[in-house]
Structures are given as structure tokens and as C-alpha cells.
Amino acid sequence: MAAVFVHVSDIHFGQERGGVKFVHDDVKKQVLADAAREVAGTTEQKAAGILVTGDIAYSGQHAEYKEAGAWLDKLAEVICCKNTDVHVVPGNHDIDREQISQSVGFLLSRVLDEGEGALDEILDNDIDREIFYKRFKEYRPFAEGYNCSLDKDGNLKGKPPIELAPGRSLRFVGFNSALICSKRKDEEGKLLLGARQRVLQVEDGEELVVLAHHPLHWLQDSEQAKRYLRNRARVFISGHEHKPRVHVDPVKAGCDLMMIASGAMVPPTATEEYKYTYNIITFDWDADSDDLLVTVKPREWRDEDKAFRDAPEQLDGNGPTFKLACPNYYTAKPTCPVPTHQARGDETSDAPGPESAEEESVINDDYAPLLLRYFRDLLPAQRIIVLVKLKALPDDWSEPLSHAMERGIVDRLAATGRLNDLGRAMDDLANDNNGNGGAA
Template sequence: MPVAFLHLSDIHFGQEKGGLVFTHDDVRERLIDDVTRLVQELPNGKIDGIIVSGDVAYAGFKVQYTTAGEWLDRLACVAGCQITDIQVVPGNHDINRDGICRSSEMMLADITQNGELRLDYFLELEKDREVFYGRFEDYRDFAEAYDCPLDREGGTAGERTVELAPGRTLRFIGLNSALCCGKKDEKGKLLLGARQRVLPRRVGEELVVICHHPLPWLRDSEEARQYVRSRARVFISGHEHTPQVTVDPVQSGCDLLMIAAGATVPPLENDEFTFTYNLLQFDWDQIANALVVTIHPRVWSQAKTAFEPNIKTFGAEKIAHSLGCPNFQDKVLSREMASISSQDTSAAEDVHNDTVNSGMIDAGSQEERSAMEDKFPFLLLRFFRDLTATQRLTILIEMGALPKNWNGALTHPLERRALDSLRSSGKLEALETEIQKFLGGSADGEKNS
């Protein structure tokens, strides 16, 4: 079944001063109006999710993410998706450059001079990693809230999957191209590292890669390009504020669609840059055996002071590309799916027999656990995005995830592990109650969605 996503990039919350506050606030309101109209024209009457390819904030400050979260809640509401159906990756402006400590500066300088071996060296120990990741302090809470964590060992920055057709899945993988960003970044000097650029390959699955910086900004761009071209079908980037769409015919039956986003809200509007965003539709063409990606590029009209189709740049209201997908080929899928089906059937029968024989079926409790699991994304959102660090610490101590006499440093990885331990021990309902004490209303999104 077709799926649709809003694609935003470089929203830059917090960049405004003086009259720009009113101009940019108005642009964001008109974008919500435009999405409201677009959604009505979609077959399902809704968007399946929102993708933000970096630079959510302008200076990586907490207040900027608070404002961004409130606006994204409203956008998700008119788009018809859940407020948790948002995937983000970091950009260079999501770093708090004023908060870069001297130790982190020394690490970055060493990596710039000596390359990936030094990056791997600083990622070995968690204490070093926490210093290195200190630049992302407020972004980490924001991204964790949407379950798009920055991998603490230097890996990818969150992922989602959607099923297009039986046996055919899209995996949206976020990359942290800002991993080695400092106070001043040069094109061709940033570094992904092997932990990120070695993309997975699975039968029946094609990749949509989301990365703030285009590949030429990376020091390891050639290595990254090899994996992207051979293993991804779509590569989405931001940063350069200029919308562009190209197809790279990798080989027969294998294509790569490159989508360079414009800026949703560039620092200044001029003849070169203006306000833009995209609506992306993904569908499986069974006859052509291909992935069809339809792009609805939207651009700000100065004359209308509203968004409209970006016909000037792309020559049409929408453009569709049919992409060859080697991992979706019928012969490969048929053989693989037959093997998986046989294994799953046997395993399911074993589980069913064991459960029935042991008398362990409890439909009521199973339904309750399932309902709470469905709520977990909302609890995650409220916990990391809407609570203060002090409130989160209080909850973890009260619920026994941390000792009563805790006086150590509460690092981000430790905080997430503590929250996950509450989930695995079946304490989500109690967690919801604790969150409600601070936020009021319901923690599952009813109050603010």
C-alpha cells in the first residue's frame, strides 16, 4: 500500500530576530495551512509520518526544541499522523557551539588531522563518548523523544520501517553527518565513520537514507557513496538549502534517487533561497517490479504569501520516478519468503503447543500489556521532550530504576537504559502515572495532540 511523508529540512527554530520573528512564524503557519489542503487530496486522506533532515534548531538550545516540538505536534495533527510519527536526524545547527568544551575541541581537532582511526579511538570508552557527544546535549533529549537516538558508539541515528507490500519493506535509516561538526565546518572535512556508512542489506528490504549533509561534505564520501549507491534506493539530504532531485542509474535494475531538500526556513529569503518543503509518496509498482517515488515539491510564493507547487524549479506540480530495486526482485523474494514462512510456521506451532500445555494463556493481561506497549512511544516523547532533567531523575528514583541515594552523574545512555528497564519489567502504567503528575492530563498525547 502507498505511504506518504512530509519532508522538512533546515527549519532553524530560534534564528529569528526583530521582524523576522513575525515573518518566519507566518511561514510556518502557512505551511500548516498548505499541508491541511494537500492531505485532503491524498488517497488515504492522511500522512504516514514526518521526516526532518537536520537543523531543527538554529543553535541547539533547549528552548528552540521546545518551540519546535509544539509546532511539530500541530503539524502532525493536521497531517493525520501521530505526534510520535516523526523521524529526525541532526544537522550542524543542532549543535550547541557555545557549549563545546576544550576536551571536545581537542578531540575534533585530532580527528580532523588524523582521520577515522582517531574517531574510533574516542568512541571506545563511554566516558570519552559522553564528552564527545556533549555538543548535542539538548538535541539528544529531543531526538530520543522521537526514538531517533544518537548511537552512543558512533552508529546510525535512528530508523523506522514500513511495509509497502507483502515481503517488501522500506527501512528509513538516519545518519549523523554532524558527528564531527565543530565550531567551524569545512566541506569535505566531516566524517561519518564505518559504523554509519556500512549500510545493511536484507532481502525484501530497500533503504531510504536520511542525512543532513550531502555526500561531498564528507571526508569519507567515496566510501559512503559506494554503500549508498549499492544498498540504498533513496538518499535524502539538506544543508545546502537548494532543492534538487536526480536519479543515479547504478546498474541495470538498480537506481538511486537523490533528493536534496531546500530549507523549510532559511535564515533569510532572497533570490537564491526561499521557503520550501516536500511531500513524498512511496508505492510499489507490481507490474514494473519497481519502487515509485512521487515528489510534490512546495515553494513559497512571494506574490501570494503562501505555498504553491514548485513548478519553476521542477517544471511540474509533481514528479514521479520508478526505481529498480534489486532487493525486491520476485525470484529472490519467493525463495527467501518460502524459507522464512516454513520456519515461522514451525516455530509458531511450538510456541502455541507449549503455551496451551502449560496453561499460561491470559488474554486479559496480554491485552493490557499490548495496550501499554502501544503507549510507549507517547511515554518516550513526554519523558525526554516535555520533562526537565530534574523531573526525569525524580521519576527514575521514585520508580526504583535508580537507587534512592543516587548522587552520580546521570548520563544520557544511563537514563535511557533506566527507562528501558522500566519497560521490560512491565512498569509502563506506573510510568504513565508519574509523568502525569508533572504534565497533567494524559501522557499518551490527548492533551497536546
Template sequence: MTAVFVHLSDIHFGQEKKNGGQLKINNDARRELIEDAAAVIAALPNKRASGIIVTGDLAYAGKREEYDAAGKWLDELARRVGCKAADIQMIPGNHDIDRDKIKGATQMMLEAIIAEGEEALNRFLEEQVDRDVLYSRFTEYRRFADAYQCPLDCTGNNSAERRVELAEGRAIRFVRLNSALICSKGDKEGHLLLGQRQRVLEAGPGEELVVLTHHPLNWYSDADDARKFLRGRARVFVSGHEHLAALDVQHIEKGRDLMLLAAGATTPDKIDDTYNYAYNIIEFDWDEHEDALAVTLHPRSWNDDMKRFEADDVRLRGRDSRIVLGSPNFRRAPRPKMLEPDVLDAHAQTAMVEIIVPKEEDVAADAQVDEAEYQNLYLRFFRDLTEGERLRILVELDAISGDIAGGFNHEIESRLFRSVVRANRFHDLRRKVDEALIKRERTRGAR
């Protein structure tokens, strides 16, 4: 099976407030991107995408209204390329932090980490109070990403719960890193820190890792150790931030390669001879002959003379668009049977992303609810409803008592959401969400 992803980075919703008259131009380019992505994917054998990947900087200042705009645009993109909104996965970038919250204890904590390094970071990650302060800059990003079931691990670890099976016993696993963990108001190249909890990558037999991060390696003070884990454990490393698209394939040793893919910016700060609107369409599949991960890259960039996206052949630098990577983790598992020619068409069907959850949290299966419907309702509940609307619904469905005030965090609300579904009230919950959104639209229309 082939997995096809639209890859975006540095979309920067909200940057137009700073750049004056760019809103109309940026919106036009974003509309054209949707049209272009839909056309490219429709021409591929699968004719639909497995998902959308955003490697940071969805917003420009980490504000609620910026994520509201991003959500509407991403929903339309998902619809046009044939995947669900719940198939969108993301990581934060430096613009996804709210710099207005960097003051007092937060400022002192970040300064201590810069001065003392990993020792200070580990100290702060040990205490819940300190973690709350450290991650307070991500409040709106966390609300948005949580709805897409891409939560930040607020204990400083990476996230690796999304998996795509390409063949029997052959899969890729996405690993999400938060390279903006210690970002502040004036980040310097080489001063950021992943921390050992994030940079330790765990790879198993039959799985090749695709690591997603916002900042390239040159931005980390612990880059040397991070690079060793990537060379030894990962197959693809995808980054954004620098707005310059690039591709490099490193031959590590016999039978082991590492692809480094630097994304261009979907919406750069400026458009000139160096920086341009850009995005990728990426296909992952299993190469039977080599028993290896194959990556087919379709880089797209803006032709300003024609005001449209086109194939960016320059980025491939003469390479074939399909690159087969030496994949030792595949070879650590029993080899799948070679496919007969008459079943190749069935094998080429679109691979779907599986969200791995602990057995005790597999609510959709427990309640005998369609997984896609569950994910869609989860997204609408946490992204589209206000805290007040969510709590009112939970009260009406007897998940909490009516005398409870606000102040719930996402973890608690998510647990209550799951309890309602487990109580066989999924359809009641969906009806309540629909009613809340309809009521809000009517209220807006009456103004």
C-alpha cells in the same frame, strides 16, 4: 500500502535571535506550512501521513528552548497530518550542536580528527570517555531526539531501526546518518567525516534503503567511499544543509537506480530570489509491474506574492511526479502475489512505520500495553519533563531509592522507565506524568 511522509529540513528554531525581526515572519510561514501540508495530504488517497522526517537543523544553536519550541510545532503538524508525534524521525545538523561546548578537550579532539582523518576518529570512538567528550556538543539534541526514539548511536554507527512494509516481502528501511559528527565552529566543504562505521550500509533481500543525512556528499572527506555504498546498497539519498531544493535520479546499471533528493530549507537564513521556504511531501509505494520502489514527490515552496505555499513544479524539471526506481533488493526476495483489482483499495491503505527493537526490549508487548500509547508516554516523559520531575516519579514508583542524587544519563533512565512498565505500572506512570505537567502549568499560572 503507500507510505506518506512530510519531509522538513533546516527549520532553525531560534535563528530569529540573530536575524532580529524575522520571528513574526517565520512563525507565519510555519503556520502556513501546517495548513498547506494538512490540505495536500487530505487530498491524497490515504488522507493521512505515515510520519514526519526532519533531515537536521531543528534548532539554530543547539539550545533547550529551541527544541522546546520545535517540539510544540512538530506536535501540531503531526496532529494535523494524521500521524502520532512518535512517528517523527530526525537526524542532527550542524546547527544542532552547541558550539559553546567546543573548547578544551573537545576542541583538541575535533582538530585531531580534521588533521588525521579516520584513524583519529576510530581511536576516539573506542574509548567511552572520549566518546562522552565527542558527543557532548549534542546534549540537548540527544535529549530531544531520544524522546522520539531516534537516539544518536554514540559509538559512531548509523541507525536503521525504522522500517515500513509496502507489500508482502517489500519494505523500505530508513538509515539515519550523523553527518554533524565532527562539525565544529567553522566547517569547510569537503572536510567532514562520516567514518566507516556509518558509511557501511547493509541492505537485505526485500528491503530498499532510504538514507537520511544532513550534509550532501560534497561535504565529506570520505565521500568517494560513501558514494560507492550508496550506489551499491541504497535507493534514495535525502540531504539538507545547502537550502537549495534539487532532485536527481541516477541510473547506476540495468535494474538499479539511485534518487538524490536535496531538501530546501523549511526556514532559511534569508529569503530572496535564490532561497525560499520549502518542504516536501513524499509517497513511497510498491510498483507491482516493475517490482520496484516508486517515489512520488510533492515539492512545496513559498509564493511570496501570495504569502502561501504552492506546488513547486520547477523542481521536477518536467519529470512525472511518480518515479519508479530500479530496485534490485526487491528482486532478491520472492515476488509477492499480484493483487486482484477488487483488493487494490485495501492495498492502498496508509503504511505505518515500525520501530524495530531487540526482543528483550519489546516492553509494550511484554506488558501488554498498546504500542502507540507506550510511544506517546515515552515521548512525554523524556521530552516534556525535567530531569528532576522524571527522577521524582521514578522514586515514587519504586524504580529507584529516594536517596539517589541526579546525574542519570538517558540510557539509565530509559532502562528504569522500561522496568516500571514491565512491573505492570504503566497506568500509574501515565498518571504521574499527567500530574507533573498539570502541576507545572498551575505553578506558571500562579506567577
């Protein structure tokens, strides 16, 4: 079954000043209406999800993510997908530069000077990792809500695969290309993924779609990353440069890599070169050739019409449907069952997992909206109130609650059958806030 996604990048919530806000608010409203029509016009008539390749916010502030979350909820509603079916990766504008203290700056300088060895040491140390991730202070709970966690490997994990046919699935993998972004403006060619991110794992019957904000040439380890992508991924989608382009790299016989460079949905200033743009991307399986079919439909703002229109010129005369040779499909039998849910591992949690695939499915379906609500929609102090109410914190708890520890505690609530308790505690908090004259 084909899977339709709405792909947006570089939205920059919070960038608007003065009258520009009215223009950008209108563009975002028109994207909602246009995407609803486009998705309704597909064979599936509904979307499988939303892909966001970074720069969701403009300066990594809480208010910007609150606005982004509300808009993404509206987009999910009009394209008929769950508001939890959103895949996000961070961009350079998703870091809060005000959080780059002397200690954060020292760690960043170490990585720039010493490379991957220093990065590995920082990510392995619980205290250093939390300091290092301070730049993502507001992005981190926003992304956690969508189960796109910043983990100890530096990348993003947690989403189940998308099944296209029995034994044929897609798995979305997120790269954090903003991992060592700082206050510097000359970062092209100096950013770093590290081996933890770029070493992609593949399985028979499963092809990878990799999301990142920065194109590969922004990375100092771009050549190594490219080799893994060309041999183990099928699609690479990036943003940042606001220059849309689609290209298929014929890696070798029986192996292709599709590169999708995104335009900006809301660039700081729309010009003839940088227009408002987004994509409708459909993934399907070709039963005759056992290949992946990817249809890219760019939608671009036409200022004379004040509306979005098709932009086939972004495809350089190719497409809109591209057939990609898929070695991971060729090595698997198409009749093999594909799990539509997977347990979300967390290195900070020793909670027991679900006892059966059926129980796992129930936990995932029920857990996703509560996870979104807990991390994305509650302030840190409100989350502590919920955990205290549920007596989920250890009796002798006295140390600062790190983000990884907090996710582990919430995972344990889910794994031990306390999702209803979590939901009720959040409902009680909302009622208390409303009774006191307002919510967060």
C-alpha cells in the same frame, strides 16, 4: 499501501530577530495549512510520518527544541499521523557551540588529525563519548523522544520499517553528518561519518531511505559513503545547502539511487534563490515491475501570493513520480510477511525483551508517546524525579547518569511492564508543577 510523508529541512527555530519573527511565524503557520490540504488531497488522505533532515534549531538551545516540538505536534495533527511518527537527523545548527570546551575541542581535533581511528576510540569509550556528544546536549533528548537516538555507532536507530505491501517495506536510516561539526566554518569536505555509519545493512524485501543533513561532498569519506549508498540504499535525502534538486542515479541494471537535495523550509533570509520550501513525498510499490515508486511534490513559497504553490521546476523536467529499480525487492518473495514493529536494541540495557511479536507490538505502541513525553518534554531534573519516584535507579547509584544509561533504565521500565507507572509518575509531576504555579 502507499506511505505519504511531509519532508521539511532547515527550519532553524530560534534564528528570528525583530520583525523577521512575525514573517517566519506566518510561514510556519502557512506550512501547516498547506500540508494539511496537500495530504488530504492524496489517495491515502493521511500521512505516515514527518521527515526532518536537520537544522531543526538555530543554535542547539532548549527553548528552540521546545518550540520545534510544539510545531511538529501541530503538523502531525493536521496531516493525521501520530506525533511520534517523526524521523529526525541533526544538522550543524543543532550543535550547541557553547558546549565546545577545551576537552571537546581536543577530541574534535584528534578526529580531524587522525581520522576514523580516533573517532572509533572516542565512540567506544563511555566517558569520551559523553564528552564528545556534549555539543548535542539539547538535541539529544529531543531526538531520543522520537526514538532517533545518537548511539555508540554515531548514527541513529530505532524506527520500525514501513510496510508498502506484504514482503515489501522501507526502512529509514539516519546519518549524523554533524558528528564532528565544530566552531569551524570551513567544514566542506572535512566532516566524517565513519565506517560505523556508512556500512549499511540490507535485507531481502526491504529498501533503505537514508536521511542526512549534509550532502555527500561535505564528507571526507564521501567516496566510501557513496559506494554504500549506490549499492545498498534506494533514496538519499539531504539538506544544508538550501538548493532543492531531485536526481536519479542509474547505478547499474536493476539498481537505482534517488538523490533528493532539500531546500530550506525557513532560510535565514528568503530571496529569489533561497525560498521557503518543503516536500510531500509518497512511497509506493509497483506490483507489476516490483519497483519502488517515489512521487515528489515540491511546495515553494510564492511571495507575490504570500502562499505555497507547486514548484515542478525543482524536478528539472522529470517526475513527479519516479520508478526505482529495487534489487532488495527482486530477491524476496512478495508474499513474505513483513514485521511492522521491531525491538529497539540498546547496548546499555540487559533488560529482557518482549516474549512474543504480539507483546512487542503492544510495548511499541504504548511506549512511543511516553518515550516522547519523557525525553522531549521533561527537563533533566524532572526526569530524575520521575526515576526516583519509580525507584528505577540502583540503590547504590552515585555516578553521573549518562544519556545512554538513562535510556537503558527507561527501556527496562517498558520491558518489565511498567509503562503505566511511568505515565502516572509524569502525570503526578505535571500536577505538582501546575499546583506550584507552573510547569517546565
